[in-house]
Structure formats: C-alpha cells, structure tokens
Amino acid sequence: MNLENQNKHTYWNPYFGGFLFGLVIIFTFYMTGRGLGASGAMKSTVVAVVDTVAPTHAENNEYYSKFISEDKSPLDTWLIFEVIGVLLGAFISGGLSGRIGWRVQHSPKITSKRRLIFALIGGILFGLGAQIARGCTSGAALSGLAVLSTGGIITMLAIFGTAYLAAYFFRKNWI
Amino acid sequence: MGPLIPNGIIPIEWDSIIAILIGIAFGFILESSGFSSSRKLAGVFYGYDFAVLKVFFTAGIVALIGIYYMDYLGFLDVAQLYVHPTYLWGAIIGGVIMGVGFVAGGFCPGTSLCAVAIGKIDAIIYVLGIMIGVFIFSEFYPLFDELYTGSFLGNITLVDSLGVSPYWLIFIFAIIAIIAFVVADFVGKKIKKVFY
Amino acid sequence: MINRNLVKVLSFRYPIIAAIFLILAGGLVLLPKYEKQKGIAPQELLNKSTSPERYISTDQLADIIINQDPSYIFVDVRDEESFNKYTLPNAVNIPLKQLFDEDLVMYLNQDQFDVVLFSNDNFYADQAWILCNRLKYKNLHVLKGGLNEWYNTIINPPFPNENMPAQDFELFSARKAASMYFGVAYPEQAKKEVKAPIKTAPKKIVPVKKKKKMPVEGGC
Incomplete structure (x- = not known):
C-alpha cells in the first residue's frame, strides 16, 4: 500500500471540529427545538421501500404502520432532509481535501x-x-x-x- | 423566543430548507474531523486515535453550555426542547447492541453517511446493514415490543432523575470531559502509533 | 522570526481553552437565578388590559345576538344556580371555579370564535378574563357591566327625558326593539317580566389542538 495515498487525512483539530459541531447542535435546537439524527432517516427509507413494495404488509405491520400516514410520504421527514444535507456537506468537505474515491x-x-x-x-x-x-x-x-x-x-x-x-x-x- | 420554528417565529415551510443547511454543516464538520474514516473512529477503542472522544465530548459540552446560556439569557426555552424519551431497558440493551455494532462495523449511522458521500464501499455496505437491521426489527417487531415500549420513564432529564441543578451537572460534565481529554492524550502517547 | 512569546502562550493553548471552558460552565452555576415568568409577559397583559377590545357593551352584545352572529360564544362564569335562573341566549355555563375543567376549556382555548365572558357585574368575568389571558387564550372579551347592565339597558331601558338629545331617543327605541326581541312585552312596561330565553344546544366547538411542541418521534 502506498503510504502517501493512505495517509490523506489532514483532518481538523478534534477540539475545533467539536466546537463547531457543538455550535451546529445549538443552532439546531434553537431553530427546530430538536436534535440531530441519522438512523431515523434510514428507518424512513426502509419504511418507504417496504411501503412501495408491499403496501398491505406495511400497513399490517405494527411497526411500519406507525410511520405511514395517508397524506404524507414516509420520506417527507425532517431527518431525511437533514441526511441529504449530511451527504452534500460530507461530499463538499471530502472534495475540498481530495478524499473522494471508491475504496474499501x-x-x-x-x-x-x-x-x-x-x-x-x-x-x-x-x-x-x-x-x-x-x-x-x-x-x-x-x-x-x-x-x-x-x-x-x-x-x-x-x-x-x-x-x-x-x-x-x-x-x-x-x- | 426560541426554538424558532415550533414557536412560529420562522414559518414551518422553512423547516426542510433549514434541515438541509444544518445537515450540510453537520456532514461537513464530521467529514473534516475525520469521521468518514472507520479506522480513525475505531481508534478510540484501541487508544491510537481519540478523535471521536474529543469531538464528541467537546460538541456535547459546548452545546450544553451554549443551550443553557441561551436559556438563561432568554433566547431559548429549554423546557420546549425535545428531550429524548427514556425507556430504560431499551436504552441499555439498544446501546449494548449498538456498541458491538460500532466496533464490528467501525461506523455509526451519521459517520457512515459521511463515508458514503466520499465513496467508501465499506460504508455503503454498512448503511445497507443498518437498513437490514431496521428491517429485521420491524419484521420481528412483536418480539421487541416489550423492550421497545416497556420501562418507560417519560421524557426525563438528569435534572429529574437525580434532582440536581442542571448548572451543576454541566459543570461536572465539563470537568469529566477535561479529565477525559487529559487521560486520552496520556494514553495516546503510550500506545504505538498505528498508520491508517 | 517567530514571536517567542506567542509560541510560549500557544504551548499552553489546551490548558487555556480548558480553563475558559470551566469558567463558562462554572459561570452558569454562579449566575444569580431567577424564576422564569410563565405564560404571557406582564407588559403584554397590560396592553391587552387597556385595549378597547377588552370590553364589549351591552348594545353591541344585543346586536350580536339579534343578528345571530355565529362567531361569538357567550360564557357565563356565574354558578350553575344563577345560570339556570337567567342567562343570555345560547350561553355556556363555565363557573369560575371550574374555569380550567378539561371538558369546558375547549370553549375558551380556541381561536375560531370570539368569547364573551359575563357575570352579574364584570367583576368575576374580569377575573376569568385575566386568568385565561395568562394562559394565552385568544379572542376574549368581557361584557361591560355584566348582566346587571344588560338588564338595565336592554331588557329594561330607561325612558329618556324630554330634554335629552335626539340620539338618546334613537338609542332608546333601538333598545326597546331589542328588548322586545328578548321577549319583553310592551307596552305593559311596568311588568318588566322576562321570559326565560329558549336555551338551544350550545354550538359545537372545535377545540384547538394543543400545539405539540415537537413531533413525537424525534432524534434518530
């Protein structure tokens, strides 16, 4: 493995990152009264997929049915929008530091x-x-x-x- | 005053737009702090990189102090904020399962999304794994129902559970965080560097 | 050449940041505490108290009732006994004691109708008005002078003297007409008998859904 290629991580000072992160959390609470999240968006995605593939099954399931409503897609939640933002933000950051690329x-x-x-x-x-x-x-x-x-x-x-x-x-x- | 959207100071239509903006900041900071690298994340458990601990604790304490100052100055009403509900056993057992998942997979959901954004294939698999996990949970929901809805203690905070003033709690948390940082640096020096 | 002093200071940067952190956190502990004002701010309450919209006159009320304006609810804050004896048509009885009863509060805590509070005079109604305003209920009014004033002006309007201006006579005839509407039989004015008003079922109220502070499912 090429060491130079592997060590492409001139990351921020963790305290600096943490400080900004804290400010984002404050801002989030100040604006919306709730915190950040991530796994909720994945749950919504799963619910949406199941709801499209097998709607009756989703409605009968006790857990999915909690997140399905008539007038709203299960994807229309705050967290989904937030996660779209996360993907964009990470892509911008990765792009600026040249960390983008398919790899394991x-x-x-x-x-x-x-x-x-x-x-x-x-x-x-x-x-x-x-x-x-x-x-x-x-x-x-x-x-x-x-x-x-x-x-x-x-x-x-x-x-x-x-x-x-x-x-x-x-x-x-x-x- | 705040929170602004629930109190109707900013119209609800802005909710999604603000969500995206917050997400961008969230993702940018996570990625720039190196949270898109599973080996950096896992470092906290083996002592070769304490970035997770430092970022996480700094963020938590900054947020705590900031929120309570804003509450004190009247910009934000803490009583109106969403408090994560406490389902005691759900929180413990869920946490234990997540802990194992964390070491095994090397990501948590938020960081895995950052890694997906920069094209890490292991992160894509990890996110698929999370979705399978959610799917399993939903399909076998009756099995988990008791755990999921049981031992509900309400949307309580430590102020309710311990009966201590929130300000003292923040002060104690700040001290714990600083001690943790010092210890982390101390341990970090002892442990052989791992290149990743 | 690097500034040596700066380097020296910077080598202590983490302890300095940690100290700032602790001072900020400690500041919260040390800051003087005060009780937070719950509900409406005093200034706002004062503004509402002095607003002309607070009171509604008996003539306005008579107009509203005769025109059967559907956007008003009349709330009688006297006790049940007095309510059963006499009240305004279509009034709802919410005795002051039970002001915050769960089944009754939907009449007050809503934003579709204007609420007119009344009692014998405006004393109890005013108290109810202040209490409800503290809870940020909307569109509340008090009947100026209460039922006594109602009786004296609408049901039994004083006959104007001959040397009074013409508008008093107009007012009188309007009131007289109103009182006829409310069942006072003229010209046997001396009788002053009031027919018990027909109580129809109180109108259906759509209670305001309490605005949930947050969506139930937050976090992840």
Whole structure:
C-alpha cells in the first residue's frame, strides 16, 4: 500500500471540529427545538421501500404502520432532509481535501472481503440497536447529552462501554 | 423566543430548507474531523486515535453550555426542547447492541453517511446493514415490543432523575470531559502509533 | 522570526481553552437565578388590559345576538344556580371555579370564535378574563357591566327625558326593539317580566389542538 495515498487525512483539530459541531447542535435546537439524527432517516427509507413494495404488509405491520400516514410520504421527514444535507456537506468537505474515491478502507492485516462482512454485521447490529434505543449516537447520545436527557446519556454510556468491552474481540480488524 | 420554528417565529415551510443547511454543516464538520474514516473512529477503542472522544465530548459540552446560556439569557426555552424519551431497558440493551455494532462495523449511522458521500464501499455496505437491521426489527417487531415500549420513564432529564441543578451537572460534565481529554492524550502517547 | 512569546502562550493553548471552558460552565452555576415568568409577559397583559377590545357593551352584545352572529360564544362564569335562573341566549355555563375543567376549556382555548365572558357585574368575568389571558387564550372579551347592565339597558331601558338629545331617543327605541326581541312585552312596561330565553344546544366547538411542541418521534 502506498503510504502517501493512505495517509490523506489532514483532518481538523478534534477540539475545533467539536466546537463547531457543538455550535451546529445549538443552532439546531434553537431553530427546530430538536436534535440531530441519522438512523431515523434510514428507518424512513426502509419504511418507504417496504411501503412501495408491499403496501398491505406495511400497513399490517405494527411497526411500519406507525410511520405511514395517508397524506404524507414516509420520506417527507425532517431527518431525511437533514441526511441529504449530511451527504452534500460530507461530499463538499471530502472534495475540498481530495478524499473522494471508491475504496474499501481496512487494516492491512485483513482482506477487503472480511472488512465488508464485518461492516455488514456491524450495520445490522447498529440498525437493530438504534431501533430498540430509539436513536443512534447522534440522535440519542449526542442530542440527548445536549439537553441532559437521561435515556440519551444511558444509551451513550451503553454504546461506548460495550464498545470498549467488545473491542478486544475485534482487535484484529483494526490494529 | 426560541426554538424558532415550533414557536412560529420562522414559518414551518422553512423547516426542510433549514434541515438541509444544518445537515450540510453537520456532514461537513464530521467529514473534516475525520469521521468518514472507520479506522480513525475505531481508534478510540484501541487508544491510537481519540478523535471521536474529543469531538464528541467537546460538541456535547459546548452545546450544553451554549443551550443553557441561551436559556438563561432568554433566547431559548429549554423546557420546549425535545428531550429524548427514556425507556430504560431499551436504552441499555439498544446501546449494548449498538456498541458491538460500532466496533464490528467501525461506523455509526451519521459517520457512515459521511463515508458514503466520499465513496467508501465499506460504508455503503454498512448503511445497507443498518437498513437490514431496521428491517429485521420491524419484521420481528412483536418480539421487541416489550423492550421497545416497556420501562418507560417519560421524557426525563438528569435534572429529574437525580434532582440536581442542571448548572451543576454541566459543570461536572465539563470537568469529566477535561479529565477525559487529559487521560486520552496520556494514553495516546503510550500506545504505538498505528498508520491508517 | 517567530514571536517567542506567542509560541510560549500557544504551548499552553489546551490548558487555556480548558480553563475558559470551566469558567463558562462554572459561570452558569454562579449566575444569580431567577424564576422564569410563565405564560404571557406582564407588559403584554397590560396592553391587552387597556385595549378597547377588552370590553364589549351591552348594545353591541344585543346586536350580536339579534343578528345571530355565529362567531361569538357567550360564557357565563356565574354558578350553575344563577345560570339556570337567567342567562343570555345560547350561553355556556363555565363557573369560575371550574374555569380550567378539561371538558369546558375547549370553549375558551380556541381561536375560531370570539368569547364573551359575563357575570352579574364584570367583576368575576374580569377575573376569568385575566386568568385565561395568562394562559394565552385568544379572542376574549368581557361584557361591560355584566348582566346587571344588560338588564338595565336592554331588557329594561330607561325612558329618556324630554330634554335629552335626539340620539338618546334613537338609542332608546333601538333598545326597546331589542328588548322586545328578548321577549319583553310592551307596552305593559311596568311588568318588566322576562321570559326565560329558549336555551338551544350550545354550538359545537372545535377545540384547538394543543400545539405539540415537537413531533413525537424525534432524534434518530
């Protein structure tokens, strides 16, 4: 692997990034009274797909039906628009620093295939967990922390605590 | 005064536009902080890169302090903000599952979207995984129903649960954050650098 | 040449930032606390109190009733007993004690109709008016002088003296006509008997949906 190509990350100072991020959260709460989120948009996407493919099934399902209404597409939610923005914003940032390109990022010790399999497993687990906890790291943990929500902070502790405990078993994938 | 849109100071039609603008800022900052790299994210669990911890905690504390100052000065009413509801066991078990998912996949939903935007294939697979996870949850919803809707404690904050003034909580959080940063830097120096 | 002092200061940049952080967070703890004003701001309440729209005169009210203006609701804040004895046509009874009863509050907390509050004089009605205004209910009015004034002006209008200006006579004839509408039989004016008004079912109110502060499903 070409080291120069691999190390294309002149990232921001994390404190600077965090500070700006905090300002964005304040702005979000000031404007809309709610926090940021990400997994909710994916849920809406799944609901929309199921609703198009099998509308009767979606209506009969207790969970999908919560998010389906007659007059509104399940995609017409705040989070979907926010996520469109996230994609745009990340694309702009990546474009400015020349980080755009199709690639699979993984530790040199493992193969791409292994990385992709673990990414899939991780995604499934995160998707499942995010539904059970009603939010992910941004929606529950970070936005929860910003308003001192008990549930959000518990979720945050659970995520990071478990991740540290589980880190040992996945160490081969990363270091 | 604020929040502006729920109080009708800015018309609701702007909601989606503001959502996109906020999203752009969110995505830009995440990507620029390096959150589009799963190896950088995972670094926090192995001690070779604490960017996640630093960004996350700084953002949280800045937001907390800012929101409460705005509340104090009367620009924003904290009581009107959406508080993530507390379903105790749902929060814990969901968090545990997400924790495993985090180490296994190396992303969380927000960061994976940033990585998708710059063309990381592993992130695309990860997002597909999340959708499959949501699908599984929905299809087997009756199994999770009790966990999902059980042990509901309301939209409570730590102020309600602990009975402490929010200002003291913020102060304590700020101290914890700074200690965490110092410890993180200390640990970071000890651990062998990993090039990624 | 790099400024040495600047370098020196910059090497402490993280402790400095951390200190600023702590001072800001500590500031919140130390700042003097005050109780937040709930509901309407005092200044706004004052403006509403002095606004001419607060009161509605008995003549205006008679007009409204005779024209059967559908955009008004009459709310009687006296107790039930007095309400049963006599009230305005189509009035709704919300005794002051039960002002915030869940089933009744929909008459007050709405923005489709104008609400006219009345009691025997305007004392209790005024109190109800202030309480409701504190809760930011809209379109509230008080019947000036209450039912006593109503009785004295509309039901039993004073006959103007001969040396009074012509407009008083016009007013009198208008009031007389109004009182006839409300069932006072002329010319046996001495009788002053008031027929019990026909109580029709109170109009259907569409309560304002309480504006949810947030959509239920927030976050992720």
